[in-house]
Amino acid sequence: MPVWALGPVQAPLPLPKCNSLTLTLRSSNAEPQTVGESALSVESFSYQGEPHIILAQPFAGRCLILVWDYSLQRFRPEEEMSAPSVVSCKPLVLGPRLFILAARLWGGSQLWSRPSPDLRLAPMQVLAPQKLLRPNDAELLWLDGQPCFVVADASKAGSTTLLCRDGPGFYPRQSLHAWHRDTDAEALELDGRPHLLLASASQRPVLFLWFGGRFQRRTDIPEAEDVYATKHFQAGGDVFLCLTRYIGDSMVMRWDGSMFRLLQQLPSRGSHVFQPLLIAREQLAILGSDYAFSQVFRLEPDKEILEPLQELGPPTLVAPRAFAQVTVAGRRFVFAACFKGPTQIFQHHELDLSA
Numbered sequence: 001m002p003v004w005a006l007g008p009v010q011a012p013l014p015l016p017k018c019n020s021l022t023l024t025l026r027s028s029n030a031e032p033q034t035v036g037e038s039a040l041s042v043e044s045f046s047y048q049g050e051p052h053i054i055l056a057q058p059f060a061g062r063c064l065i066l067v068w069d070y071s072l073q074r075f076r077p078e079e080e081m082s083a084p085s086v087v088s089c090k091p092l093v094l095g096p097r098l099f100i101l102a103a104r105l106w107g108g109s110q111l112w113s114r115p116s117p118d119l120r121l122a123p124m125q126v127l128a129p130q131k132l133l134r135p136n137d138a139e140l141l142w143l144d145g146q147p148c149f150v151v152a153d154a155s156k157a158g159s160t161t162l163l164c165r166d167g168p169g170f171y172p173r174q175s176l177h178a179w180h181r182d183t184d185a186e187a188l189e190l191d192g193r194p195h196l197l198l199a200s201a202s203q204r205p206v207l208f209l210w211f212g213g214r215f216q217r218r219t220d221i222p223e224a225e226d227v228y229a230t231k232h233f234q235a236g237g238d239v240f241l242c243l244t245r246y247i248g249d250s251m252v253m254r255w256d257g258s259m260f261r262l263l264q265q266l267p268s269r270g271s272h273v274f275q276p277l278l279i280a281r282e283q284l285a286i287l288g289s290d291y292a293f294s295q296v297f298r299l300e301p302d303k304e305i306l307e308p309l310q311e312l313g314p315p316t317l318v319a320p321r322a323f324a325q326v327t328v329a330g331r332r333f334v335f336a337a338c339f340k341g342p343t344q345i346f347q348h349h350e351l352d353l354s355a
Contacts, residue, residue, distance in 0.1 A: 035343035038340065042336075053065070061086070088101075096116050099111060108126050109128070111125040134154050136184065137184045138150070177200065179202075190239060221243075239255040241254070250271055270290030273287075334348065
């Protein structure tokens with residue numbers, strides 16, 4: 001059975017010619033690479049044919065974009081946007097144009113724009129200042145062929161807001177789920193139709209269906225109280241859901257055509273992220289923890305359950321909040337945004353264990 005491990009970046013290793021390979025994500029003995037400031041979110045995206053990484057760094061007060069330096073064989077900063085108290089930096093690429101939504105706890109959320117690759121990012125629009133009172137998450141989704149953002153609002157008097165492109169900017173299309181202090185939004189497709197799943201501090205996650213030009217409530221998720229965040233993945237033609245709970249048991253569920261059904265419960269100790277990642281055709285999921293070791297799991301397709309692979313803890317991984325993967329120059333990397341420590345960069349290797 002393959003063995004997995006996690007660790008910082010090292011120089012690329014030649015792949016051996018063999019019939020048996022072990023897949024690993026592991027540390028190097030060389031100097032590791034980290035991004036010093038704490039971060040709440042990390043995303044990968046492609047722009048002008050090159051992979052990019054963007055970090056939301058609230059204490060540094062910025063969205064930071066990283067690119068791969070082919071000469072130094074390391075990631076380097078490309079550009080940053082001023083965004084005090086930022087919780088999410090969400091990219092949108094439309095041809096040569098790049099948009100970045102900076103969702104901020106205080107001071108108003110903003111949309112930044114780079115009209116062409118030879119220009120720098122500049123603030124373009126203040127987004128719905130009367131509606132976005134205390135954002136906690138932002139997601140990108142496409143509805144009826146148009147790009148939209150949904151911003152989950154965690155304030156007591158706020159409501160999650162859908163913003164869609166209208167002319168040069170993005171404007172509120174719908175307010176939904178008012179008064180529920182939403183903590184997370186997840187866009188997904190079920191049965192070929194767009195859906196939106198909202199997790200909140202006051203009730204079970206609610207699933208919305210896009211119908212007739214707006215989101216309409218479809219169902220909630222049973223047996224899922226106190227869910228902080230949700231992420232989904234697809235395997236074997238099915239849609240699975242990772243539900244993060246801060247204390248108690250995080251959960252794995254599967255869509256049965258009418259609702260999500262519980263498959264598995266996993267102990268959580270201060271968890272803010274339960275992130276699925278598809279790496280080298282292996283479906284992984286990382287359950288982060290503030291008060292215990294974080295856990296790496298792998299989906300066993302025959303059993304349709306997540307099996308534990310590895311524990312991760314200090315000093316490498318401290319209070320993780322998000323994970324993202326990126327492939328560049330034939331190498332696979334995983335970024336781990338940490339709230340109480342630097343962002344860690346891991347590299348995936350294939351090792352020959354046939355000898």
